[in-house]
Amino acid sequence: MNTLSLSLVRRLALVAMLAAMTGCVTTTMPAPAPSAANAEKLRSAKFVPAQVGTFKLAAGKPADMDTSMTFRASTVKPVNGSYAGQLRDEIAAELNAAGLLDPKSKSVIEGQLTDSMADTGMSVGKARLAAKIQVKRDGQTVFDKEIVADSTWESSFVGAVAIPAARNQYTALYKTLVGKLFDDVDFKRAMAPQ
Amino acid sequence: MFALRDLARRAALCTFLAGSALLGGCASVYLDGTTKEVQASQFKKPASPAPVQLLFEFQTKGVANAQATAMLRDRVVDQVKASGLFSEVGSNAVPSGALLTITLNNVPLTDNAFSKGFVTGLTFGLAGSQVSDGYVCTANYHATRDSATVIKQARHAIHTTVGAAATPGNATKMSNGKEAAYLMTQQVVSNVLNDLSQDANFK
Numbered sequence A: 001m002n003t004l005s006l007s008l009v010r011r012l013a014l015v016a017m018l019a020a021m022t023g024c025v026t027t028t029m030p031a032p033a034p035s036a037a038n039a040e041k042l043r044s045a046k047f048v049p050a051q052v053g054t055f056k057l058a059a060g061k062p063a064d065m066d067t068s069m070t071f072r073a074s075t076v077k078p079v080n081g082s083y084a085g086q087l088r089d090e091i092a093a094e095l096n097a098a099g100l101l102d103p104k105s106k107s108v109i110e111g112q113l114t115d116s117m118a119d120t121g122m123s124v125g126k127a128r129l130a131a132k133i134q135v136k137r138d139g140q141t142v143f144d145k146e147i148v149a150d151s152t153w154e155s156s157f158v159g160a161v162a163i164p165a166a167r168n169q170y171t172a173l174y175k176t177l178v179g180k181l182f183d184d185v186d187f188k189r190a191m192a193p194q
Numbered sequence B: 001m002f003a004l005r006d007l008a009r010r011a012a013l014c015t016f017l018a019g020s021a022l023l024g025g026c027a028s029v030y031l032d033g034t035t036k037e038v039q040a041s042q043f044k045k046p047a048s049p050a051p052v053q054l055l056f057e058f059q060t061k062g063v064a065n066a067q068a069t070a071m072l073r074d075r076v077v078d079q080v081k082a083s084g085l086f087s088e089v090g091s092n093a094v095p096s097g098a099l100l101t102i103t104l105n106n107v108p109l110t111d112n113a114f115s116k117g118f119v120t121g122l123t124f125g126l127a128g129s130q131v132s133d134g135y136v137c138t139a140n141y142h143a144t145r146d147s148a149t150v151i152k153q154a155r156h157a158i159h160t161t162v163g164a165a166a167t168p169g170n171a172t173k174m175s176n177g178k179e180a181a182y183l184m185t186q187q188v189v190s191n192v193l194n195d196l197s198q199d200a201n202f203k
Helices: A003-021 A036-045 A083-097 A159-183 A185-190 B002-022 B066-081 B177-198
Strands: A026-028 A051-057 A069-071 A074-077 A107-119 A124-137 A140-154 B027-032 B050-060 B086-090 B099-108 B130-142 B150-162 B171-174
Touching: A036 A083, A036 A159, A036 B050, A036 B099, A036 B130, A051 A083, A069 A107, A069 A159, A074 A159, A083 A107, A083 A124, A083 A159, A107 A159, A124 A159, A124 A185, A140 A159, A140 A185, A159 A185, A159 B066, B027 B177, B050 B066, B066 B086, B066 B099, B066 B177, B099 B177, B130 B177, B150 B177, B171 B177
Parallel strands: A026 A074, A051 A107, B050 B086, B050 B099
Antiparallel strands: A069 A074, A107 A124, A124 A140, B027 B150, B027 B171, B099 B130, B130 B150
16 A cells, blocks of 8 residues: 555545534424515515415425434434424415415415435535425315425535534525425416415 | 644644633733724704614624623614614514614634635734634614615624733723623624714614
8 A cells, every 4th residue: 555545544534424423313494484585576576465374294295304314423303293294384484474364364375295305415415305395275276286395515524513503504495495395486476466 | 643643733723722611711802993982962863853773693603692692782782773764673573664783794804715705904913822702793774564674794803812812902991701702792893883874884
């Protein structure tokens, strides 16, 4: 083994030790809160007030997709035990801050979580969040589409660098997905005053 | 072998940074001295302050960072409340449609793609054992639902050194990273609030 290889082995061993020191942590996602970007979208959208109905895991998906997300040895839990519920609460928080949440509205937004994944990677990280969203007005479905948010970022060997980055990227997807929903032309049509 | 050498270099850098974070005793945190706090007494107060909806977001390289947002939000809200620029400050929409959004974007100054705009004005001694973080604070203000956006921006930086590195010039040593983050936020937000208050379109 040449000098470079020996040096590499020593460095990688140190990296592994540091990574291990930062692992095995369970955290909870922050409570949903309105975001500046989505508030701007809602200002220009002119939606009717709506209520937010049931959000659950889509049929056929593994149950743990809705309850647990692991970044190497670190776990992130949704606020109320369900990622579908987290998405519901994100939408409700945005609508509420814009004065567009009305529990008695005839327009109801519902959803099913179809994908929730994150890969911290060694050099590139990836995360994806997807949900089928429906808008029902007077019981009739006026919008039904899958909305997808994904991201890739430069990751790292080292858990202390890779885990917080992945956790942040994954958490941010909730606001990104909600923003994509608010931007969707068909959603805008479904939420427009009649 | 080139790829292996590159990998080793990256691993060593990551180890250095991770080690610095974990072994906090070796790292010193400095708040850049270029951006000074503007006291609320210097703001140009409106004749009749109005209610405003305030939304704050911390970002990391432009991506929403919910943990940091939660850590800083209450302080920013309190600062805007104490500014005297608005009669009421809350997170819900107000009847007039007045909206103030403040975003604080953390950009690594060691990354060429993000460091543009920081090179002049701020302390910039990127020696091997110094890491600098830049912060771009942007305030967007709408006086009413249909009014044009008034945009103000200010920048700040926090420097971290490891071991016996030289002290960054024009910077104040902080007791820890949290104190630096709190003071940096207070100072940079005071600048965008002051700029906003001086704008002719701020009503």
